[in-house]
Amino acid sequence: MRILIIGTLQWEMYTPALANGFKALCHDVETIDERDCFVHNSVFNKIVNKIVSKYHVGGRIASYNKEIINKVKEFRPELVFLYSCYSVFPSTVKRIKELGVIVFNYNNDDPFSKALNTWGYRYFHSIIPLAHVNLVYRKKNFADYKRVGAKRIELLLPYYIEKNNYYDSSVSDSEPIAFVGHYENDGRDLFIKALLDAGLPVKVYGGDLWRKAPYYNQIKMIIKKGMRGPDYNKKLNECKIALVFLSKLNNDTYTRRCFEIPATKTLMMCEYTDDMNELFPSDECAVYFHTKEELVEKCKALLNNPSEIERIAQNGFERLKVIGGSEIDRCHQIVELYNNYKA
Numbered sequence: 001m002r003i004l005i006i007g008t009l010q011w012e013m014y015t016p017a018l019a020n021g022f023k024a025l026c027h028d029v030e031t032i033d034e035r036d037c038f039v040h041n042s043v044f045n046k047i048v049n050k051i052v053s054k055y056h057v058g059g060r061i062a063s064y065n066k067e068i069i070n071k072v073k074e075f076r077p078e079l080v081f082l083y084s085c086y087s088v089f090p091s092t093v094k095r096i097k098e099l100g101v102i103v104f105n106y107n108n109d110d111p112f113s114k115a116l117n118t119w120g121y122r123y124f125h126s127i128i129p130l131a132h133v134n135l136v137y138r139k140k141n142f143a144d145y146k147r148v149g150a151k152r153i154e155l156l157l158p159y160y161i162e163k164n165n166y167y168d169s170s171v172s173d174s175e176p177i178a179f180v181g182h183y184e185n186d187g188r189d190l191f192i193k194a195l196l197d198a199g200l201p202v203k204v205y206g207g208d209l210w211r212k213a214p215y216y217n218q219i220k221m222i223i224k225k226g227m228r229g230p231d232y233n234k235k236l237n238e239c240k241i242a243l244v245f246l247s248k249l250n251n252d253t254y255t256r257r258c259f260e261i262p263a264t265k266t267l268m269m270c271e272y273t274d275d276m277n278e279l280f281p282s283d284e285c286a287v288y289f290h291t292k293e294e295l296v297e298k299c300k301a302l303l304n305n306p307s308e309i310e311r312i313a314q315n316g317f318e319r320l321k322v323i324g325g326s327e328i329d330r331c332h333q334i335v336e337l338y339n340n341y342k343a
Contacts, residue, residue, distance in 0.1 A: 001335065003030045004075055006068060007083030009033040013256065014108065015083045017161050023186075030075050034087055057118035063091045072096055079338055082127070084108060090126040104334065106132035106156060110250040112144040133341055135334070139275065140251050146241070152240035154337055158256040159327045161262045164233060167265040169316065171237040176201040177299055179243040180227050180235050181257060182209055182335055188245040196222060196293035200299055202243075204237055235266040240309055241287075241299060244270035254279065259325040261335060262286075262316035267309050269299065285319040287312060 003022050007015035009031060022029045053184050064087060072080065074094075080096050082088060096103055105128065117258045128134055129149030135156040136145060145153050177195065179188070183206055187333035193215045195202040210216060216223070225236045236242055241262045246252040253273040261268040262280065270276055272288035280286035287302065289295040302309050322333075 001079060001338070002075060002077040003079045003081060004030050004032065005072060005081045005083060006032045006034070006085055006088065010033055010035060011166075013161060016158070017327040018083065018187075018331060018334075020083070021327040023269075024328050025331055025335065030071070030077075032071055033086065034064070036128060036299035044232040055246070059266045061089075065089045068092055069095055069304070072099055072101060077101055077183065082106065082131070084124075085127070086120060086124050088127060089123060090130055091194060093130045095129045097132075102338065103131045104133045104135060104338070106135040106137075108137045110138065110141060110252075113139065113250060115249050122297070133337060135337075138251060138253060139153075140253070152341070156333065157325075158254065158255070158259060160259040160325055162326045162328060164198060164229070165236075165260040165263040166233065167263065168234065168237045171234055171335070173238060173240045175203065175238040175240065176303055177241045177243065177244065178203045178235065178239045179207045180232060180239075182206050183213055184245070184247055184249060185212065186245065186248040189215040189219060190221075191243075191245070191295055192219050194296055195299060198296045198300070200296065200303070202247050203249070220319075223226050233264065236261055236266050237265045239264075239300060240306075241269050242266045244268055246271050246273065259320065261326065262313075263311050265317040267302070267313040268316055269295070269302075279323060280316055280319055284313065285312065286315040290306075 005015055005019050009015055015031060019029050019031050029181045041198055068088065069092060078101065080101050080103045082103065084107045093103055105190070107124065111124055125148055128145055129151065129213045133152045133154060134145050134150045135140060135154050137156065137158065139155060142153050177200060183189070188304065192202060192204055203217070203224055204210060205227045210223045244255065244257050244261065246255055253275040258268065258270060258276060258279070268280065268286040270286055270288055272290050276286065277288065282288050287298055289298055
């Protein structure tokens with residue numbers, strides 16, 4: 001199948017991951033980078049780019065949409081996959097459909113979050129009722145998409161990337177408890193402080209963003225630089241317990257890290273949600289907490305019982321194989337949805 005994916009190529013875990021996943025399944029894939037909208041190499045252009053990226057206005061946006069139509073005519077894809085496309089005009093989607101191409105629309109963020117710049121999402125909201133299939137990251141968005149006219153809505157969970165997130169038996173479990181991730185103002189610093197106050201060996205690998213945390217001064221001694229790429233995978237492999245905090249900005253009930261951690265055969269300690277408990281059953285494939293007191297209590301108990309850590313981590317690793325969590329698993333799902341839609 002010929003597949004054209006449109007989205008930013010800047011971050012490996014997004015558009016490039018699915019492009020590589022489809023290629024691994026032997027599909028013919030081409031991409032268009034949303035960064036083509038931007039201009040470079042001067043202070044003035046940086047200002048222009050900020051306006052373009054926030055409000056999606058200007059001549060380069062129009063040129064970008066024209067490029068999409070030309071590419072569709074040239075490549076003749078059977079499926080156009082829009083990955084978090086904020087600069088694609090509704091008229092462009094209509095034209096793609098007129099050319100006989102099926103359009104799937106996806107966004108890994110919550111495009112209806114109250115914290116978002118609604119004006120900057122106007123094109124995305126307008127293409128929802130036009131797409132043949134809308135794929136959503138979280139169940140909460142089914143109602144949101146339906147409200148604005150989506151015809152068919154399917155769930156597409158996050159994923160880990162097989163070549164980047166994996167178990168490395170050569171790495172020892174030298175890190176008792178760690179959170180490897182960014183700061184968000186949702187109280188996660190208070191949970192970290194509670195672990196630290198309880199005398200538990202915890203570290204945070206998230207970099208300078210954590211300076212914004214209200215309790216930064218009390219926890220700054222255990223804040224380390226952020227991790228990406230091979231360092232990120234190695235750090236997860238080193239953890240006995242890897243923490244997961246869920247984004248309140250995006251109304252998350254799971255996140256990409258929930259698949260990356262079990263892939264490294266590390267025990268996942270996560271904020272409780274029904275969705276997470278369904279994916280990774282409590283105390284069998286992961287451990288959950290509701291309060292900072294419960295987090296402290298469970299971390300203490302686990303560190304005193306290494307065999308229990310090993311058991312749950314192994315079960316989580318095996319569970320991931322059962323439910324399917326890689327980018328290739330997600331591409332399998334998308335192809336199946338395409339075939340079902342055609343049928």
